[in-house]
Amino acid sequence: MSPMSKIVRTITKFVYSIIIIFGFYIIVHGHLTPGGGFQGGAVTASAFALLLVSYGSLASKKFVKKDFLSFLESSGLTLFIALAFLGLGTTFFYNLLANSGGWFGNVSSVGINPGDMNTGGVVPLMNMAVGLEVLSGLGVILLVMAGAMEFTKKKENL
Amino acid sequence: MISNFPYIAVIVFISLGIYTLIFNKNLIKIAIGICLIENGANLFLITLGYKKGAVAPIYTMAPAGQSMVLPTPQALTLTSIVIGLATTALILSVAMMIYKHYGTLDTDEVRRLRG
Amino acid sequence: MKTKKIIFGIAFLLFFSLILVSAFQMRPFGEPVLSEMDDYFIANAQQETGTNNVVTSIVFDYRGFDTLGEATVLFTAICAIIALFRGVSK
Numbered sequence: 444m445s446p447m448s449k450i451v452r453t454i455t456k457f458v459y460s461i462i463i464i465f466g467f468y469i470i471v472h473g474h475l476t477p478g479g480g481f482q483g484g485a486v487t488a489s490a491f492a493l494l495l496v497s498y499g500s501l502a503s504k505k506f507v508k509k510d511f512l513s514f515l516e517s518s519g520l521t522l523f524i525a526l527a528f529l530g531l532g533t534t535f536f537y538n539l540l541a542n543s544g545g546w547f548g549n550v551s552s553v554g555i556n557p558g559d560m561n562t563g564g565v566v567p568l569m570n571m572a573v574g575l576e577v578l579s580g581l582g583v584i585l586l587v588m589a590g591a592m593e594f595t596k597k598k599e600n601l
Numbered sequence: 602m603i604s605n606f607p608y609i610a611v612i613v614f615i616s617l618g619i620y621t622l623i624f625n626k627n628l629i630k631i632a633i634g635i636c637l638i639e640n641g642a643n644l645f646l647i648t649l650g651y652k653k654g655a656v657a658p659i660y661t662m663a664p665a666g667q668s669m670v671l672p673t674p675q676a677l678t679l680t681s682i683v684i685g686l687a688t689t690a691l692i693l694s695v696a697m698m699i700y701k702h703y704g705t706l707d708t709d710e711v712r713r714l715r716g
Numbered sequence: 717m718k719t720k721k722i723i724f725g726i727a728f729l730l731f732f733s734l735i736l737v738s739a740f741q742m743r744p745f746g747e748p749v750l751s752e753m754d755d756y757f758i759a760n761a762q763q764e765t766g767t768n769n770v771v772t773s774i775v776f777d778y779r780g781f782d783t784l785g786e787a788t789v790l791f792t793a794i795c796a797i798i799a800l801f802r803g804v805s806k
Contacts (some may be wrong), residue, residue: 474767475661479775481683513798520791527780536780541766551766558661562766569776569783576787577683580794584690588697591801595701604746608739616732623724650754653746658758658770669770671754676774680786687793694797 446499455497462490470574474563480570484577491582495589509586512579519576526569540564607648614641628696628706632689639685643678650674 446452466487473479530537541564542550551562614637621634650671658669696706703711743749757770757778767773775783 474769474772475659476769477657477659479679479769479772481679516791516794520787523787524784527784536777536784538765538777541764547766549766551762551768553762555660555663555665556768558768562768564766566765566767566772566776570772573776573783573787577790580790583794584797587797587801588690588694591694591697591701591804594804595697604744605740605742607745608742609736612732612735612739616728616735619731620728623728624721648745650748651746652748652751660762660768660770669758671748671751672757672770672774673754673779675771676779677782679771679775680782683786684789687790691793691796694800698800 447497451497455493459490459493462493463487466490466574466578470570471567472560473570473574474566475558475560480573481577483570484574485581487574487578488581488585491578492585495585509583512582512586515579516576516583519572519574519579522572523569523576526565526572529565538564538566540568541566607644607651611641611645611648614638614644626708628699628708631708632692632696635692636685636689639681639689643681643685646674646678646681 466483466485466489468483469476469478469486470480470483473483527536530539532539540546540548541562542548543564547561547563547565547567549559549561551559618634618637618641621630621637625631625634650673652668652670655668655670656663658672658675663669699711700706705711748754757774761767761770761773765773765777767777
């Protein structure tokens with residue numbers, strides 16, 4: 444892909460960090476507001492898509508490397524399974540940390556409330572793990588398919 | 602009649618998808634048909650869980666005194682959406698590799714050029 | 717070739733008409749029939765898991781096995797895409 448015009452590149456430079464921060468907000472507040480790991484990961488991956496389209500495929504690889512994203516994806520899935528094994532004393536996927544008073548362990552007030560960040564037990568940690576996996580996985584798909592598109596175009600011109 | 606309108610929208614989505622799958626030979630159009638069927642199934646799941654006059658099942662700053670829609674179809678639709686995304690990415694990748702090897706996306710042409 | 721297309725067209729029209737009839741015979745929109753499980757989730761999710769968002773508590777706590785399978789499917793698809801394009805993109 445060839446890079447787009449200077450206007451698009453300048454707007455991208457201002458906007459992409461805001462999109463990434465908004466995606467992280469959706470991931471971290473997944474147990475209080477609409478959203479969660481999958482949705483926030485998809486929002487963050489859309490920032491990668493914006494970078495890829497506006498700068499072209501080669502320049503975008505300076506920002507994010509494919510191997511690093513692949514490592515993040517594997518570590519996200521491993522963290523998710525490890526959090527699921529954490530409650531194996533009772534049963535698989537048991538919410539060990541909820542209402543325990545420790546990490547994310549405050550007792551949530553029942554009914555309509557403004558929301559407390561420090562509740563939810565294992566759920567916010569699983570949100571972060573799945574969000575890490577989804578954002579890096581979609582980033583890997585975008586990078587790999589963009590590189591292969593360049594290759595396919597060269598083959599077509601022969 | 603008008604109360605059944607979402608079901609009719611689901612029927613239109615799924616029928617258009619199956620029509621595309623039957624009568625088109627292009628791999629990209631087949632991928633579009635599969636996407637249409639997925640969207641119809643997701644819309645059907647969401648439609649089954651809706652309750653009239655209810656709010657989203659989230660307690661943070663919710664309006665007081667209102668019932669909430671059923672949360673389980675929404676969770677399963679979230680699962681379905683992510684699986685559909687992975688499947689679509691895999692279909693498009695295979696279509697790209699077929700185009701690189703055969704130079705065409707027509708399924709009849711691909712079958713004729715084998716061997 | 718043409719008869720095949722006609723047969724496919726007739727089968728498609730039959731399928732479309734049957735599914736349209738079933739759409740008109742569904743229950744009216746907006747009145748779920750069986751909701752005991754969802755009522756339990758809405759009533760007890762805050763005490764049991766401490767989350768305000770009931771959908772998230774179902775996705776990651778009550779039905780965690782679904783999410784595990786979903787994450788595995790996504791991971792497998794990404795592995796397949798990387799293996800398909802090996803050596804193509806650097």
